[in-house]
Amino acid sequence: MIFSKYGFAFHVGNDVAxxxxxxxxxxxxxxxxxxxxxxxxxxxxxxxxxxxxxxxxLIKYKILVKEGxxxxxxxxxxxxxxxxxxxxxxxxxxxxxxxxxxxxxLGNNNQKKRKRFKKENMSKQxxxxxxxxxIKQLExxxxxxxxxxxxxxxxxxxxxxxxxxxxxxxxxxxxKKSCKVLEKVEFDLITNGLLLNxxxxxxxxxxxxxxxxxxxxxxxxxNKMRVDIGGNFVFEKIIQKLDLAKSLGVPVSLSVTLT
Ligand code: SF4
Numbered sequence: 001m002i003f004s005k006y007g008f009a010f011h012v013g014n015d016v017a018x019x020x021x022x023x024x025x026x027x028x029x030x031x032x033x034x035x036x037x038x039x040x041x042x043x044x045x046x047x048x049x050x051x052x053x054x055x056x057x058l059i060k061y062k063i064l065v066k067e068g069x070x071x072x073x074x075x076x077x078x079x080x081x082x083x084x085x086x087x088x089x090x091x092x093x094x095x096x097x098x099x100x101x102x103x104x105x106l107g108n109n110n111q112k113k114r115k116r117f118k119k120e121n122m123s124k125q126x127x128x129x130x131x132x133x134x135i136k137q138l139e140x141x142x143x144x145x146x147x148x149x150x151x152x153x154x155x156x157x158x159x160x161x162x163x164x165x166x167x168x169x170x171x172x173x174x175x176k177k178s179c180k181v182l183e184k185v186e187f188d189l190i191t192n193g194l195l196l197n198x199x200x201x202x203x204x205x206x207x208x209x210x211x212x213x214x215x216x217x218x219x220x221x222x223n224k225m226r227v228d229i230g231g232n233f234v235f236e237k238i239i240q241k242l243d244l245a246k247s248l249g250v251p252v253s254l255s256v257t258l259t
Contacts, residue, residue, distance in 0.1 A: 001041060001055075001064045006073070009034070020062040022077045027057050085141040087149040089134040091168060093161035094121040099192050099234065102225040103259060106156070121161035127168050131175070138181035148184045153209075159195035169207045190214065190255050192226070193241040194234060198248065205250045212255045213242065225259060 010017045016034045019026040029037070033054055040047055041064065047055050058064040062073055095117035097108045107113030138149055151172065153165055169187055176182045189204075193213040204211055215238050216223045223235035245252045 001047070001059065001066060003038075003041060004062055004065045004073075005070050007063045018058065018063050020073075022073055023062055025061045027054075027061055027063060029054055082144075083142040085144065085147065086134075086137040087141075087147050088152060089130065089137075089150070090152045090154050091122065091127065091130060091158075091165075092154050092156065093158040093164050094156040096121070096160050097155060097157040097192070098160070098194055098228065099157070100227060100229045100231075102227060103257065108156075117156065122164050124164060124167050127164050128171065131168065131171055135175070135179060135181060143181055145180075148186050149181065150186050150188060153187070153189035155191075157192055157195065158189055159191050159200070162195075162200060165189070165209075166203065166207070169209060173207075186210065188212065192234070193238050196241045196244070198244065201245055201248055201250045205248075211245070211250070211252045213238065213245075213252050214255045214257070215239075215242070216257050216259070225257070 004020050006021045008019055008021060011031065014031050015028055016031055017026045017028050018034070033051060036048065037051055037055065037058070040051075055064065062069070065073070096119070097104075097106075097117075100109045100114075102109050106117075108117075134149075134151075151168065153168075158165060172182055172185055172187075176185070187207070187209040189209055190212040191214070193215075196211075196213075201211075214226070215235070216226060220233050220235045223233065223238075226234050226238075228234055242252065
């Protein structure tokens with residue numbers, strides 16, 4: 001037996017973690033046992049019986065292999081990796097946001113950065129170009145009929161541009177009839193929820209858009225990062241929107257950031 005050329009060893013205190021980078025299943029040994037096994041393998045002497053259990057594990061997880069096995073393992077792994085395929089499309093409907101969360105990774109909590117965001121929202125023409133580009137990507141990839149392409153509406157706050165969202169969903173639903181790659185398409189959005197109202201919730205539900213609302217916990221304390229431009233907490237307002245969705249029977253999921 002030899003150590004696989006894809007094998008790696010990390011020393012952690014008095015122990016060592018071994019793994020084959022094509023398998024990513026670690027085996028932990030004491031340093032002493034590892035040294036003994038390594039010496040035995042390097043000198044090509046008979047493997048000791050008192051380490052049989054450990055050696056069997058190293059063989060099982062392809063850390064110890066026979067001459068020529070590396071090539072076979074690599075070919076096997078290559079054969080089960082699916083072809084790369086684009087099947088998610090983000091539509092950034094607006095770069096603007098009505099909140100100024102303290103942890104906003106886009107920089108909505110910073111006046112200078114806020115000014116850099118485009119004032120104009122995504123136009124219907126840009127949306128249409130995006131739809132056609134996405135269809136082209138789906139068609140040119142090795143399209144798997146079982147896969148579900150996803151259209152994700154995002155921002156800023158995407159509900160600042162509700163009309164373009166409705167345009168995109170209607171257009172995709174229209175194209176579905178003639179475009180096989182769109183048959184199983186799903187629509188998701190993640191919103192801070194404040195611009196939801198009865199009419200919009202019912203419309204999104206009718207269009208089959210999955211609604212995700214950002215909320216970080218059950219009280220002001222856990223939501224203290226989520227504030228409006230004036231620095232006011234918005235937790236209570238988000239709860240009102242969740243209650244509204246519940247009363248209308250519109251399902252929503254929660255998008256939670258842990259800090
Ligand atoms: S809702 Fe999202 S985009 Fe808007 S400020 Fe908060 S983290 Fe940033």
